[in-house]
Amino acid sequence: MAVVKLQRPKLNFGEKIYFGALIKGFFLTMTHAVKSLLGKSAGAESLASSGLGVTMQFPEQRWDDHLPEYYRGAPALVTDEQGRERCVSCQLCEFICPPKAIKITPMEIPSDDPWAKVEKRPLEFDIDMTRCIYCGMCEEVCPEQAIYLRKDYLFAGFSRAEMVHDKKRLYEIGGVRVGLVNKWNELK
Amino acid sequence: MDLLQIAIIITKIIVLTFLVVLPLVPVCVYFERRFSAVIQDRVGPNRVGIPLTLLGFKKDFHFFGLIQPIADGLKLFLKEDFTPAHVRKVFYWMAPVLTVVPALITVCVVPFGSPISLFGHCEKLVIADLDIGPLFVFSVASLSIYGITLAGWSSNSKFPFIGGVRSTAQMISYEIALGLSIIPVLMYFGELNLSNIVQQQADHGWLLLPLWGHDADHTLTSKLLFWFPAAIAFLIFTISIFAETNRMPFDLPECETELVGGYHTEYSSMKFAMFFMGEYAAMVIGSAMIITLFLGGWSIGFGLDAYVAKLHIGDFYFGGFIHMGCFLTKLIGFILFFILVRWTVPRFRYDQLMKLGWVVFFEAALINVFLAALIVAAPELKTAIIGIGAVLLVVLTAAVIWVAKVSEETPKVLRA
């Protein structure tokens, strides 16, 4: 490590007695206060301010329309155009999940099912939303394009059990996703 | 002392201490939060109110979040009051009390308004009209150091202890500057009774705004001349009050980046709330002292006080209440100034703090005493003596500045 010696800046008398800077500071903070009260803070408009500071006031005002494409909300399972649940319960998301929020119990698809050739799907698929950190690794690792982070972000519950999204809930949130790679549709 | 008198005193204690000063604490907290929010382009607490929507109404009743302090207090009250196993229990429990009580006791000498009279009975709006007002305030207020020191020590934990030690050193250092800085004021008024000091200011102009009530004893020239030492005293006194109340930029006893929470790290629930209350109460009292000594106390100013004092409905002279309103307005204004300073000025380093106290303020206050004495005594002295005095003062000032400068030259330190 190189040692760099720094010289303290030489202060003149005005700077030393500190009052100039103090008054400048008061001026700055008061400007902010006044502008903020008038709703004219810098960036208030682009941040859709509520008229006080730059803050958007949440339950009444929402950012939903402005959410970017890459927004990472709740992870959810999707079905494809044919209504097939895309997840084959390979459990890679369970493996990669940094906070271990995902728990999957796989099952074999019964032979009388139209999708019996896929052989495997989740019997249970639980995501513990109290653990989920919305990192998107599950989406990234999924080889079947079955799990996506949606734009839903509003989750609250009165118990821990309520915060665990089961398979049904996950498909509700996820819905249908079209135009994905469909390797199971080829004729066999 | 008859029963009526005792009843009146008790009423005054209850009304002035518990219905005026104590409620000011949550108001301070509210202002602190809202004002800091707008300074930082935020909103601040604006939600707590009466949830009318739950009862089927269209809108909640928020009242700008003014109920927030009550919610804060309730929260602190309902929190678990946890006493760690390693603390020294008696002192640990005593410490919060020792910070709140002195701050509230000092309320008793603050004049809240001009006397009111009812049925011919005149009553001053001050709990104890002592003739040693400022001295009483200093002596009692300095007791609150014990609270902080004890809290730091009895917590039996590193960071609180450092916080406590810092606080002790800081408060003792600044008490000297505090005491010295108001000597010119007392010399000017020739009085230690705060009610009389305020009355004088109401009659003859505030110390920092001497624009009315001129007469032979109080000529405009002499008042303007005294303005300079008064301004210096005001500056030193105000800044020292910041240090005394452990407010930003001098809140080193509790600077969280270094000391976690400072002396109250180990405290929770209402005990913590009492430290909080004590601190804000001290801030209120500090502001009250500054206003009383320098800014005319309850006086409205511009010669209106005499008129207001004479307002009456029948036998009831209620001008005192108007004065009290004026006093509280000034108080809140000054508290807002306190808050503005907190969110503007960065925290001092501890060595800077000590240097400011001992090298700058102590000397400046001392010189200011001589300067004020010279100005006060000038009308009765010969010109030559005034001249000699002025020269001596200049020499003294130069000498002090030179000494300070020399002491600043850092000794050569051998570094590895």
Added chain:
Amino acid sequence: MSDTPSATAELKLPKDLAAEKGLVNVQIDGVWHQFPKGTRMIEACRQAQVTVPHYCYHPKLSSPGNCRMCLVQMGMPPRPAPGQEPQRDENGYEIIGWMPRPVIACANTIGENMGIRTTGDLVTKCREGVMEFLLINHPLDCPICDQAGECRLQEQSVQFGRGVSRFIDMKVKKPKNVDIGPRIRLDDERCIMCSRCIRFMDEVAGDPVLGFTQRGTHTTLTVHPDRLLDSNYSLNTADICPVGALTSNDFRFQMRVWFLKETPTIDVNCGTGTNINVWTRGNKIHRITPRLNDEVNSAWMPDSHRLNFHYIDSASRLTEPLAKTAANHSATTWSAALAEAASRIKAVPAAQVAIIASGRMTNEELFLARTLAAEIGTTQLSLVPRTAEADALLVAADRNPNTTGAKLVLETEDPYAKLDSIREGVRNGSIKTLIVLGEDLITDAGFTADDLQKLDFLVQSSVLANPTADQAHLVLPSAAFAEKRGSMVNLSGRLQRLNRVVELTGQAHDDWEILRDLILALTGEKNEVHHIEDIFKAIAESIPAFNGLTLSKIGHQGTQIAETGYQIPLLANERARKAAGLING
């Protein structure tokens, strides 16, 4: 030693030096090694710690060389012209002439002064090509395939494959999800035709039901018409299958292998003491696979033993001590149960007390059982024999895993001898108190419920609920084989170690702790046995065969401590094939 080193070197060439030891010199990736003559190239590379990827080669099976993955470059010294001395380098090795074509390492044996290259352009290109061919018709359904995570095809396509497919035609469709046997499921699309399973069933299991039909890309693994892959060793084919073509019905779609942790321990279903790995996630056992031990089970194990673990977390598992009150059993505490047991045992004369222990108990537990008998003062201590038909491979007729250990620890020739007299004693009323350790008397030892009702006091420790427990006054929940540590001696006299794989269920206690606590409750002494090692130490001090051993010295492969003359049939078989040069391992 008057010869200078250089003089010696001139006299003796490396080949002569090696020949003296019966070895040959082989250069692998530029480094010279010495191996016994007749070693396969792939085995030589393995011993030199050079990886040669392979699918069809298995050290315990013959080498047909049909996967072509193990292609390496080989070189031999060129034959010198007549009368000409071979060229040698400064160390005396002959100069190698490299062959332009690769050879398979699994089916060729090494020779003197041979060179093997496992790197280089030729080998890399060959591997890439082989991988590409293997993947042409592979369905790439790794997300659902159980083999994912332990699949050779996955691993080697990452290491040696090209990464991108150039194949644009339709893949050949083959049968999927074929039911070829009660325990095995076949997916022909994933099969890479390595024929390991076919060879295993033919050479080891002796039940050749598998084979290929069709030709070329249509080659299909199938089971013989009218036959099923129902051998008791069929699950070994799933173990050796390098891809997910053969999967176990029991483990299928239960858990991905990358979540599983493997713990080495031994099987307790028969006297062979098969070495196993138990695969767990959390506290749940998901599967058991054989662990290589050339002195016990080679690389195989029978299905019946392999699948016998589901009882460990079944509903009939006992989880808390039970005391009989009136007709029913109700839960009690360990301290109350042990105090009760001790007072009831002390209440009758020692001659009226008998202990029936189990051949499934470890040496440590048997030792404590013996101590308990001595403490009570009874000589009535017996084990329950358990026999069934043996097969010609690994399953022994003696289904108690620790009969040899019982003989050693109890220091008796026949640990089962007294069972009849105890049963007779119970029937005629001369035995009033019976302590049963881990055995079900009604099912396995010829007792009837009426016999047991004659007893004043019956205490049983057991893993599962059973008919005997119904009659017992006290039932103590104990540990299953995967939950305990300890040692056992198999039929051929090999001391092997059980390791704790999962934690105990509920309030169940380890058997040795139950016995220790019972002894302490009887004597009222202070506990001085805190670890199972303490007991093993006591055994090692008092039993000659165990002298000088500790639990950790046993090792994962076991230690031979007695000669019993028992020969495991599968090993005899394997050694014969090895001697004939059919296999390598």
